[in-house]
Amino acid sequence: MFAITVRDHVMIAHSFRGEVFGPAQRLHGATYVVDATFRRADLDPDGLVVDIGLATGELGEVLGGLNYRNLDDEPDFAGVNTSTEFLAKVIADRLADHVHAGALGEHARGLSGIQVTLHESHVAWASYERDL
């Protein structure tokens, strides 16, 4: 099994609802350093999992939809806690839509899975893994 990963980041504000969150119930924010991993069993005709330039570009597109925003005000996330693990799934699902729409190239239709990891600090990170 082959994989490639590209890294970018996003800076957002949000708050959490629920006693378990303690002071994180206040409006605060985070930098998420985001790793997007693409997997497939065999390389494409160019000898690649997926073009790193295209993968980086599409990850940037997806993160652009979240960057410099207060997630508490985003209609897509109304009524949910935008936890690190939840956002990992949001980003993975949006990347999967981009793959299915052909934005990573025709060969990218041979990808079998995506994993997205969000580092919220040097001591905590979360990920979500799904099939394509």
Added chain:
Amino acid sequence: MFAITVRDHVMIAHSFRGEVFGPAQRLHGATYVVDATFRRADLDPDGLVVDIGLATGELGEVLGGLNYRNLDDEPDFAGVNTSTEFLAKVIADRLADHVHAGALGEHARGLSGIQVTLHESHVAWASYERDL
């Protein structure tokens, strides 16, 4: 599949028995930077894999039982080589006990697996992965 990881560290002394260990048969020590990963298929009602604060606290508890100790003197490890991979299993198993005892909260009973990685330097690390 979702996962969250929290990081902490522990500083211990120990020695190894066996020719394969060469100079590491002498009493020496290590800092282990420890990553504990918790996995589950779906998020809990708070939108979490497990609360990062609780996970960090319980990892700290488990590491507190090893920290600033000479492992050669610990009855639990009599007659075994406390290799990095062995200690990864010790920590994973102790964390699993904490999960089963409810120390990570009731929702944490929905966790499906734990992985523990110990970084012994910038060029070597070991891990152990188990079901819950």
Added chain:
Amino acid sequence: MFAITVRDHVMIAHSFRGEVFGPAQRLHGATYVVDATFRRADLDPDGLVVDIGLATGELGEVLGGLNYRNLDDEPDFAGVNTSTEFLAKVIADRLADHVHAGALGEHARGLSGIQVTLHESHVAWASYERDL
């Protein structure tokens, strides 16, 4: 010249005023991974620059005054852009106050300087350095 550095982090929300900031004029947030460095010419009677436990504790105290907050609402920062470099100075100055108040121990009065670095992502960081 000797130095020790301890690392912690803080998660805040804020916005910027000024065209130069582009989309960062919107309310967003950041995780700052914070490195506090303490310098002195000679070691203290314990063979230390400063006790790492005390240094970590006081850095945590200072960061606790910022953590999980919207800096736009903090009276201390009314009318200023809480840029990464500005916050590095805030944290360095508050740590200096702690040193002068004796919170890092009597020997810490022998410290000659402090540097604080805030990593806002894996590709950008800022620092402020001052005498004590």
Added chain:
Amino acid sequence: MFAITVRDHVMIAHSFRGEVFGPAQRLHGATYVVDATFRRADLDPDGLVVDIGLATGELGEVLGGLNYRNLDDEPDFAGVNTSTEFLAKVIADRLADHVHAGALGEHARGLSGIQVTLHESHVAWASYERDL
């Protein structure tokens, strides 16, 4: 499941063929920081996955066959794009040969799998995973 990973690096020149590669069609180069992971279900009689010293030595041997070379001139890679993911497989397969030849010790025959990750920069890496 247990695993250990050792890290080393290699510095090579190469070029790519295919429009997808853009300016990377020109002769350029890369440092690959290489992580080799060895997996097995149970520890060997010494309490190890595999000896870290031996693993490091064999990884160095394999990388020595690529280091400080223009891969465009290597007969082994004639007519192929030596992409990061392709090279991950080359290194994993050569390490597997070393395991099968006994170079990592007799106990290493109990290894079940190898994964090799090549970091081509701080924002992109690729890996290949295989059974033994």
Added chain:
Amino acid sequence: MFAITVRDHVMIAHSFRGEVFGPAQRLHGATYVVDATFRRADLDPDGLVVDIGLATGELGEVLGGLNYRNLDDEPDFAGVNTSTEFLAKVIADRLADHVHAGALGEHARGLSGIQVTLHESHVAWASYERDL
């Protein structure tokens, strides 16, 4: 004293002349992860050392003049060893030219110094520091 640093990378081929270089006399290559640091005594009217977006853009411009190239063929480097430390100076000097030309904004004329660090692997890096 304040500073900000931005990070990018560049991938080049080259060879060295001189016995001291051993196998690095062969054509090979490197990824340099490049950190550009800008210093000044006081913040500008926006509360910044220099705008991180502009700094990142200009660093990208400078690296674009080196990226995906065989430095042995570059007229600028004829007859010199393009060592990591030499390239750190090249990049710092070119960034200084951009500052003097106003490419980092009018406020950037208040910068007092630049430092450029090139990481050639996880175990070696070089830097060059100069006044502005």
Added chain:
Amino acid sequence: MFAITVRDHVMIAHSFRGEVFGPAQRLHGATYVVDATFRRADLDPDGLVVDIGLATGELGEVLGGLNYRNLDDEPDFAGVNTSTEFLAKVIADRLADHVHAGALGEHARGLSGIQVTLHESHVAWASYERDL
């Protein structure tokens, strides 16, 4: 001013004397990831600060005198606390002796300073800087 840095590591056991050390008064240990920086105003005739291979070799030599040892038993350190900052000075001074003895080559006599940083974990490090 130019600088190059090389990284290696060392694994030792030790204990501390003094109430300030709390549980670190017990025998424990550490991995120190060690960065040795060499500085000079101008490059040598090969275009280098110092040969990275030689620098790495001499750092390895110096660390070999500490590696896999209980520092409490070393006559050189009788009666002193082998704190991270103390050990940074020991390593810097021993490297300086190697430079003066010509072990880093004749050109290395043009070096002006050395800095040694010891990372004792992902959240604490210490350094010592001296002239040559």
